Amino acid sequence: MATTRVRGLPHFAVGTVVKGFGRGSKELGIPTANFPEHVVEELPDEITTGIYYGWAKVDDGPTFKMVMSIGWNPYYNNKKKSMETHIMHVFKEDFYGSELKVVMLGYIRPEKNFKSLEELITAIHNDISESDKQLLQAQHLHYKQHPFFTEKSGAQCNGVISNGVVTNVHGKENGLANGNIEQNS
Ligand code: ADP
Ligand code: RBF
Ligand code: MG
Numbered sequence: 001m002a003t004t005r006v007r008g009l010p011h012f013a014v015g016t017v018v019k020g021f022g023r024g025s026k027e028l029g030i031p032t033a034n035f036p037e038h039v040v041e042e043l044p045d046e047i048t049t050g051i052y053y054g055w056a057k058v059d060d061g062p063t064f065k066m067v068m069s070i071g072w073n074p075y076y077n078n079k080k081k082s083m084e085t086h087i088m089h090v091f092k093e094d095f096y097g098s099e100l101k102v103v104m105l106g107y108i109r110p111e112k113n114f115k116s117l118e119e120l121i122t123a124i125h126n127d128i129s130e131s132d133k134q135l136l137q138a139q140h141l142h143y144k145q146h147p148f149f150t151e152k153s154g155a156q157c158n159g160v161i162s163n164g165v166v167t168n169v170h171g172k173e174n175g176l177a178n179g180n181i182e183q184n185s
Pocket of ligand 3: 020021025031032033034084
């Protein structure tokens with residue numbers, strides 16, 4: 001397996017789950033929890049649109065695998081970028097208004113246009129199984145126990161949390177959260 005460095009990763013983000021564009025992800029069987037605008041604006045420039053995988057936690061719940069789509073939205077004349085997280089867990093209820101914490105660890109593919117909804121769904125299912133595999137690797141697994149997830153909300157962990165936003169520091173002081181990481185491909 002070749003390893004490639006992914007600039008800008010890992011990226012930590014936290015925010016309140018807001019209403020999305022109502023395009024019916026849930027009807028596709030793939031609900032996506034949307035982050036508010038200010039969290040999207042915190043993304044470093046080197047994090048391009050596309051599909052990412054990592055870990056996610058809702059309020060004080062457990063940490064689950066996640067797959068995230070970062071994309072531009074034609075509905076807003078391609079002026080509004082969104083971060084939509086599908087958590088790989090079946091929840092009993094919606095959790096709008098809850099605090100969502102994620103760490104993005106790896107990149108899967110760019111956003112694509114699909115001829116049919118079926119093709120989009122198939123691609124998303126492939127993304128989910130790819131994330132499932134990638135996240136089993138030790139270098140990804142250990143982020144599940146990262147203080148970002150295990151410490152109380154507001155704790156400082158290799159980034160500064162202000163206004164609910166983790167400012168990621170891309171230095172080298174700490175091998176855990178800062179700088180680039182390697183991704184197997
Ligand atoms: P919206 O357009 O409002 O984002 P969706 O159809 O994408 O609507 O549904 C997203 C909502 O579904 C989330 O905000 C959350 O409350 C709920 N939800 C339930 N299960 C999940 C899950 N596994 N991953 C993400 N969101 C989920
Ligand atoms: N939308 C696209 O237009 N192209 C994509 O390649 C694409 N990939 C996605 C991958 C994942 C893992 C997820 C969760 C969403 C993706 N979406 C993509 C967004 C999808 O269209 C969105 O969740 C809703 O608009 C579905 O109704
Ligand atoms: Mg959504």
